[in-house]
Amino acid sequence: MSFVNLQFWALFLPLCLLAYALMRSARGQNAVLLLASLVFYASYDLKYLLLLLACTAVSYLGGLLGERDRRIYIAAALIDLLALLVFKYTGFALGSIQSLTGLNFSLPEILLPVGLSFYVFQSCSYLFDLYNHKLEPERDLIAYALFVCFFPTVVSGPIQKGRELLPQIREKRALSYENFSFFLLVFLWGAFLKLVIADRLALMTDRLFLEYYDYSGAILMVNSLAYTFQIYTDFAGYSYMAIAVSRLFGFTLKDNFRQPYLAADIQSFWRRWHISLTGWFTEYLYFPLGGSRKGSLRRYVNIFIVFLVSGLWHGAAWSFVLWGGLHGFYQVFGHITRQGRNALYDRLGIDRSKAAFRLGQRFVTFSLVSFAWIFFRSENLTKALVYCRNMLRAFAPWTLFDGSLTAFGISGADWAILLFALALLGIVSALREKGYDSGCILRQGMAARALLCWGLFMVILVFGAYGGEYSASAFIYAGF
């Protein structure tokens, strides 16, 4: 079951809302949401529900027992992280040993439980906050279990911090008209990003990242651009939907994306992309490593460590490590060369405050990010490198105009829809960058809001890539 699934809309959400509305206390509401969350998670795979419950139990008990000995907080977090290591990295580690040593042994087939990386990190953030005295342990098991298992966030985040979500869980929440309005608008926007853009682009990228050797460099370049937008609209779409569904039940979650492709440098990109994960790594890894307090060299080392770990968090493969390493390199290189670059600009008389200069910076940042996504998406490191080589070797720009672009499931009409949708995304991003957020729309009259929501709904209904010939792609980040 996912947010863009008929079961969710026809059965799960209405029943959940009804039961929620009937509850008179926060505890009752939490019980309803917890039950719903367990059902939601179990719909992916029943047996992994046990792992989610075990992880919840460990961090809950760790939180209580840690009051006696604070080392228990760390021990409980390590147990949760151990689960992540076992389920996510055993195959990768053994495979790497096999490659390095040439030993021949069969690799165990361990399936990654959906959302494991997210709820383990969420549990750990709770334990680390307890350790750092930023939070009091939660004694109410239902409230704590809901914090870990909350169905809008358990599969793909955004990763919540206990000190932000637990206080909201403890309070009774009201179903309100305002929350409903917010939910409708933001959910539809998320569904638009996911179904109209991401899943349509997936028709191309799923094929071309497999059959890249059959296509020209120009097509591969378009494909890498397509993936750049696909992963953003897929993940941001999910995050918007998660935030919207949470608001429906009275919870306010922070934005997980803030126009990342409008960032002027890589550091800024990471302040805008998957904000909850970046925040986690910054607070629980980068700062404890010393951050920028111990000199430039140590700072660069810390940045590399954080990005390498971030790469591994995204996937257990060397291509993900390289993706993380690339971003680390981008940042460190940016820091090291900043002064020199600025001096060069000054010498060349380039005014850094001009819009054209900022646009250039954004273009360079976008290109660097887009290039790095090739490593993220490719099946393995070798294929990623061959993809890059093919992209440059047989560029053949005419293939962009000879009908080749419509040869893999995206028709001319689909391209027109995509361009229109991406233009809309661009306009919305620019407006948000200027400070116009969903609140501006929500302050409009009901007729205007209704018309907008109706329009979005109809566009999704007609142009969404779902059902029929399309097999709705799973949310990309659910795989992590």
Add this chain to the structure above:
Amino acid sequence: MKKILKRSLALLLILIFTLCSVWALDRVLLIKRYDGVKPMESFYAQETGTVDVLLMGNSHMGVHVDTATLWREYGISAFSLWGGVQPMWNTYHFLVEALKTQQPKAVVLEIGGLSVEDEYSDEATQLKNVAGMHLSLNKLEAVKATAPRERWASLLLGLPLYHQRYSELTKEDFQYFPWSEGLINNKGSYALYGHGDFDMADPWAIETAAEISDKSLDYFMGIVSLCRGQGIELILVKTPTVDLEKYQPYSNAVAELAEELGLDFYDFNKMTEETGIEGGDFYFDTHLNLSGARKLSLCLGEILLDTLPLSDHRGDAAYSSWDVNAESIDDGYLLDITQAEDYLEELKRGGRAVLLIKNGDWEKREPYLGFAEELSALGAPLEELLSGDSGAWLIEDSAAGEAGEMGLDFLLDGKSYTVDFEDANAVTENGSIIYSFRDLGISLLVYDYNCGKMLDIVDFMHTDGFELSRG
């Protein structure tokens, strides 16, 4: 409280508006398949209680029995409610749906659907056999019988499966609303124009009886009970096919079953003498062309009249849509004809006027002499056809065989036609050129009174040996 009421009312209105929009969208994007979907949608458009004979089953019923012939020759108001590769469970649910608005005197069931052995059809077949049904409990049951659980929701709603049709919409897609005209004139049957040439196999040589799957048999028995419960005569048929290896064992099984159940079963593969169907009456090896369908329908019409007290509805204004249906099928047939002899024969069917143009002079010998005689049978004066002068004749009723009026200016169905042999060498309709002469020879401009327009223009040129050709 007032604020809550106001907001609730507004939300309700928005919800209703959205549902209406989704409904309209569904009407437009609905896959307009000529089998399954269009027959069912057209069936909903029929006047309640007007269908006397319901023709049901798979494409063998939809293509092999011509509702136009049943109407034109016997005045039988028949409707073909069928779907391609339709399994018996879909036929059963189609029947349940049909009986909500019609009380037919007979259901003629083509038994080819009993040959479906799989639990479920392929996805496309699933869709076309339920998409035309309106939302109802019967549709829900049909969906449950048609597909595995994971497809129930999308099949029931339909839109998830055909919403991507936005890039292929045509005018027809906007004509499936309750207020749209036209659907009532479609009586379901689908004509295949064109000829194949196949060797007919011997049905008597295949004596084995196939085992009908439990699921098919259950739904077949459901149809039997439904008809018996409503006092409807159920007639089983196996329409002709060349592919007897597949179907004859099922026909043999049904023959035994029909005997057990006391039902009439007509295996038309074994009735070629009665039907007169031969290899050239097939479009391809499994389906008859319209010529074959007409032959079969003549035979079936006789059987129906012998079996049932059916009224002849011809001339009854309440049944005029059957006239339109017949003319539309006939028009399609005419447009597809490529042989001069067949063409002139088809023009004798009526409902049309012919503007015959003889352009120029040529030596009057065979094959023109024979051709001119055939033209004269249509209503063109033979003497003038054999003369050396150019000329034009309007034959106002091509079926009457009465001599047409000669001239250059004609008034037909309120439109003025002028034939210009001097300058433009062209025919104009209300001042606009609709045809230019190409060469020495005969041209026929066929006007259809039902369509209210020139349906077809064909040439029989001297240089081509008076073979039929189209612009």
